[in-house]
Amino acid sequence: MQLRYSFRLYPNGPQRTALARAFGCARVVHNDALRARETARTAGEPFPKTGDLSKLLITEAKRTEERAWLGDVSAVVLQQSLRDLDSAYRNFFDALKGRRPPMGAPRFKSRKDNRQAVRFTANARWKITTGGDLSLPKIGDIRVTWSRTLPSVPSTVTVVKDAAGRYFASFVVETEPETLPRVASEVGIDLGLSHFAILSDGTKIESPRFLRRAEKKLKREQRRLSRKAKGSNNRGKARLKVARAHAQVADARREFHHRLSTQIIRDNQAVAVEDLAVKGLARTRLAKSVHDAGWSAFVSMLEYKAARYGRTFVRIGRFEPTSQVCSQCGVKDGPKPLHVRVWECAACGVVLDRDINAAVNVAKAAGLAVSACGAQVRPGLVPAQRSEAGTHRDGRTTVAGIPGP
Numbered sequence: 297m298q299l300r301y302s303f304r305l306y307p308n309g310p311q312r313t314a315l316a317r318a319f320g321c322a323r324v325v326h327n328d329a330l331r332a333r334e335t336a337r338t339a340g341e342p343f344p345k346t347g348d349l350s351k352l353l354i355t356e357a358k359r360t361e362e363r364a365w366l367g368d369v370s371a372v373v374l375q376q377s378l379r380d381l382d383s384a385y386r387n388f389f390d391a392l393k394g395r396r397p398p399m400g401a402p403r404f405k406s407r408k409d410n411r412q413a414v415r416f417t418a419n420a421r422w423k424i425t426t427g428g429d430l431s432l433p434k435i436g437d438i439r440v441t442w443s444r445t446l447p448s449v450p451s452t453v454t455v456v457k458d459a460a461g462r463y464f465a466s467f468v469v470e471t472e473p474e475t476l477p478r479v480a481s482e483v484g485i486d487l488g489l490s491h492f493a494i495l496s497d498g499t500k501i502e503s504p505r506f507l508r509r510a511e512k513k514l515k516r517e518q519r520r521l522s523r524k525a526k527g528s529n530n531r532g533k534a535r536l537k538v539a540r541a542h543a544q545v546a547d548a549r550r551e552f553h554h555r556l557s558t559q560i561i562r563d564n565q566a567v568a569v570e571d572l573a574v575k576g577l578a579r580t581r582l583a584k585s586v587h588d589a590g591w592s593a594f595v596s597m598l599e600y601k602a603a604r605y606g607r608t609f610v611r612i613g614r615f616e617p618t619s620q621v622c623s624q625c626g627v628k629d630g631p632k633p634l635h636v637r638v639w640e641c642a643a644c645g646v647v648l649d650r651d652i653n654a655a656v657n658v659a660k661a662a663g664l665a666v667s668a669c670g671a672q673v674r675p676g677l678v679p680a681q682r683s684e685a686g687t688h689r690d691g692r693t694t695v696a697g698i699p700g701p
Contacts, residue, residue, distance in 0.1 A: 297604060299471050301446060305430065305455065305463035306439045314435040315455060315463070318369045319412040322377040323405045325366070328353045329381050330402055346382050350375060370433040372420035380415070410459035410539070417452045430465055440465060447471045459539040475606035482566040484659025486618065486651050487594075489585045493556065494651040496659045501556065506548045507588035510541065517541050549590050557597040566608035568662030569595055573614050610662035618657040619650060 524531035602609035
């Protein structure tokens, strides 16, 4: 399986200038190729092939006075920009045919985009030096902070500059699945807002609410940004501070997701979650809290880590009535407003915690062997067994709940 590893880069002044030049050249080639294809589409002509675009927009363009500066960067970066555009068109057409989720058509890139990236393939002859630096053609040896070792030798590296002005090296490597020792426990997970995750064994994980805790600082920096004149250097500095504040929130949330998902995968042989309609919830009054929780990213981590470590991952349908069914007797008690956190089953009389009951039902819907005891808050009245004899109110005896003669 393929995994992506990202590491922080610390380029010096000349290297940042060289990277900015590479970002700009790749962006210009991308925009020129996109314009050529859109012109052909408008004229009703077939799309020009990538090879023809490479010859026209790179090889011949370098010989002109207007595009001579394309020769200042590695040709592999420019070629890869054309390949990425070709992949974007392929994905767009596959989406139109229903082969993949909907996505928009390729768009023109701007130097003001929050994210800039260039890709170096093996043909560029990049390497990791013996001193641990990342050596890139026509850029130099860039210092890297290696937080872990790469499991195999990567064939490509993508250098990314984010909105906060930070640089990263992203490697895609091939790895073999690592099977963890089998464990007996299986768990269902109900995701929420007051508690980030509720497990079917009764465990409740508090929601860190990173965005809510950083709101005061974010508002202050955003207010300072709004006061700066457009186009001024001070506005650029203020925009960078806002981006860095948001990056800190995103990094903390990602770290929390990674730690929790790794722990759940290691402690359980099978994991079940509900397929939540995050886009729909993000259009309600709970939008900020939904985005702050980051459920989709967390579930994606659970899914790929389960595949990597030999665990079972099950995603049940979003229309499963997990909050309406009693996990003890299976009777559907109907929908309940959000403020109802504890309810009593009208059929069996057991008092249930809404979230734990939903987590148990998620596990049961996925076919996992879990106990429903965690959903019970306190025992209710125990009804008579169906096999016991009783007296009907009209005087007739009953056996196994069936009126007798």
